[in-house]
Ligand SMILES: Cc1cc2nc3c(=O)[nH]c(=O)nc-3n(C[C@H](O)[C@H](O)[C@H](O)COP(=O)(O)OP(=O)(O)OC[C@H]3O[C@@H](n4cnc5c(N)ncnc54)[C@H](O)[C@@H]3O)c2cc1C
Ligand code: SF4
């Protein structure tokens with residue numbers, strides 16, 4: 001985390017993500033749908049692993065409940 | 076209580092320590108914000124109690140900001156309850172008001188009002204009139220958290236869909252002072268369309284309130300659709316407290332952890 | 343209105359160049375198909391697939407298309423912007439297109455390399471990435487680069503070997519230098535060192551360099567002087583120096599921090615008393631004065647280093663310990679010398695060889711366990727010898743503690759004044775350990791020597807020379823040209839809440855009391871975007887990364 005090219009940006013982002021994920025949860029949206037990870041451009045394998053892991057988490061959750069319902073609302 | 080307040084205001088005006096005092100006035104059976112400038116003109120002064128205590132509150136700080144922007148060199152007084160004073164602290168932090176240009180006339184809220192607000196601190200630090208009563212422990216957020224995820228989802232979805240995008244919550248909020256508002260940014264929120272973008276509209280505002288909301292409840296009172304907005308922001312405050320040990324408006328010289336560089340402070 | 347403004351009102355005419363990167367990209371996805379797809383995207387008027395877009399031929403192709411097809415946006419889908427963005431955007435500039443109307447899409451590192459063996463998926467993803475890039479490019483705006491003047495003068499803080507070396511090299515290049523040393527003498531820590539590990543006396547090495555530095559007409563030396571204040575920015579720093587002859591104000595273009603470090607005084611460790619239990623530095627003094635009377639010497643390495651309160655390895659004390667053990671052994675072969683260590687940090691072939699030579703000279707090495715450290719008591723050192731599993735008692739008349747270099751007590755004050763960071767150990771923190779080891783993140787300020795991390799004199803000198811070339815690369819330009827990727831604050835909508843100000847890591851933002859808004863100094867701004875992400879009213883925005891540009895990109899995903 002302390003390797004941000006611009007010094008602190010990632011810490012600042014992390015704090016906001018912390019709040020947002022709990023707010024999503026409070027509103028009934030699985031907080032696992034939001035994820036922030038820091039992978040440097042030199043860490044290709046880590047990046048692939050992160051994304052694959054995220055996909056594994058997302059798949060069982062299915063499409064966003066909001067997406068489904070808004071399209072139903074429109075129909 | 077009102078007599079003590081009236082005396083205090085009269086004194087501030089007569090000894091010239093303030094140029095005016097922003098408080099409430101009763102006229103034609105209605106309560107409205109008013110700038111009192113003469114000490115012998117305090118007859119219509121009221122504290123916003125009509126049927127119940129504090130049932131006619133106004134964001135007086137917001138009125139004060141507008142006045143202070145016009146007269147930056149002058150000192151003004153303002154009538155504050157606990158939440159209003161918290162609001163002032165946040166507004167000092169966000170540079171919208173200057174502490175040495177504001178004098179407060181603090182009044183305590185009765186137990187009844189505090190209960191209805193679930194207010195943590197129903198009195199200002201600097202109290203002029205009224206009796207301090209105990210803060211209330213918050214229950215509403217916990218109750219919501221105890222519901223299961225899908226219940227919470229349908230609850231908020233139903234609530235949010237009632238929104239008519241009147242922007243009343245923003246306009247009344249003493250902590251909202253931007254000249255350009257994210258809620259009107261068309262790249263995020265479609266203009267003139269209903270239903271409102273769920274949950275983007277309400278969560279955007281909640282995220283903007285995380286380190287600001289001082290839990291005054293005016294948004295909640297204002298919302299024509301009866302959306303429990305205050306509950307939403309009570310949750311952000313709870314997160315801020317649990318994660319960063321921060322409560323907005325509790326401390327005169329506070330710094331928001333979101334606006335500090337570097338990692339979150341050690342708990 | 344100039345040409346660039348017109349582009350804002352013209353319909354975007356986008357050219358897309360898809361690069362095969364030899365087989366790096368084309369080997370894992372179908373570039374021809376991707377190119378075909380790009381033709382169907384809105385506002386795209388020209389698409390070309392190249393074997394190597396970065397080759398001479400590829401560049402000519404871009405330039406030709408800009409002119410021939412009247413392109414006003416260029417998108418290259420290829421490798422990493424880190425390495426190739428400058429090439430492509432400057433090529434656009436050469437063809438008369440504002441370089442900020444160029445957008446790069448990484449379909450190699452972020453696509454072909456991560457999806458090897460999944461050709462169809464990779465092709466699909468490349469298309470989507472390009473769609474996003476094209477969407478963003480349509481909203482790009484031309485930017486003017488920011489220029490400012492330069493003062494060809496350098497401030498060097500600290501007259502140890504690092505600072506002296508930097509001053510020497512900068513003077514060789516013809517720049518003016520102000521060399522500021524806090525004490526009354528130049529030379530730093532090395533003045534107290536007896537002999538160097540590389541042979542020869544430290545004094546001799548120093549005298550040569552100091553004499554040279556003092557004889558230069560373009561180096562102004564200040565001793566017993568201290569830098570009081572620094573302000574301004576790269577090319578135009580304003581400094582105040584407290585000297586023996588009063589306060590001096592001046593302007594310099596760059597600043598070099600070479601303030602060194604100090605050896606830890608091991609108070610309270612291993613019975614340290616400065617007489618029979620001494621530090622390495624005190625041993626150097628004894629050797630200098632030639633008053634060594636001990637017959638049995640035990641060195642204890644890592645004394646006060648790699649502990650809970652000081653977790654780091656000072657990296658040079660092993661070498662210094664071994665160096666001194668060898669000097670002792672050479673001069674007094676009958677003295678019994680033992681070194682108790684945790685791990686030997688003898689990096690590099692030269693030091694590795696020293697270790698072998700030391701063993702050859704009969705110096706004994708024993709490992710100790712930090713959980714069960716040696717005990718020093720009344721002329722005895724006892725330690726647990728793990729090979730034999732026994733407690734060994736050594737009779738000794740001198741214990742030498744190898745202590746680490748620690749940051750100077752005033753390092754935080756210096757860091758504060760310069761607004762540069764320190765690491766968790768209190769040493770100055772460079773911008774990037776590998777890519778920019780001598781730079782601070784703030785432009786125009788550099789660091790060398792053991793203030794950055796414990797270094798040998800050779801390393802400190804090399805770093806000093808390296809810093810000189812970093813400085814020269816800036817100060818020998820005609821003027822300072824800065825990327826236009828900076829943030830701007832809209833004075834109409836800013837409410838002066840100062841949220842951006844507290845978030846800017848480069849102190850580029852100031853509050854204008856009269857206008858009651860915040861303002862950004864373009865030269866100081868590094869374009870990190872913190873302010874833009876923080877501003878509740880979108881008043882602070884990062885050029886080239888405005889919300890509408892990013893949202894267009896996200897929308898196209
Ligand atoms: C016991 C011992 C033995 C050593 N033996 C060897 C050896 O054999 N071979 C070898 O290569 N290296 C050896 N070294 C390491 C060597 O001393 C360092 O590599 C060298 O001193 C680093 O130089 P420097 O210029 O970075 O810092 P320093 O030598 O510490 O110089 C820093 C200078 O900056 C000045 N200064 C500090 N703060 C300020 C300020 N705010 N303003 C102005 N001036 C300031 C200081 O007064 C000092 O003169 C040894 C070190 C020790 C402790
Ligand atoms: S309770 Fe509502 S009106 Fe009051 S500060 Fe919070 S968001 Fe604003």
Ligand code: SF4
Nearest residue numbers: 251253256257283878
């Ligand atoms: S909701 Fe956000 S953007 Fe809108 S006025 Fe309030 S703080 Fe400002």
Ligand code: SF4
Nearest residue numbers: 238239241242244298
């Ligand atoms: S006050 Fe209520 S209805 Fe109006 S915009 Fe806010 S949430 Fe929606």
Ligand code: SF4
Nearest residue numbers: 846867868870871873
């Ligand atoms: S972009 Fe970053 S460096 Fe520039 S002003 Fe904003 S916060 Fe500071």
Ligand code: SF4
Nearest residue numbers: 836837839840842877
């Ligand atoms: S955060 Fe935005 S509104 Fe606040 S001072 Fe900075 S630019 Fe102005």
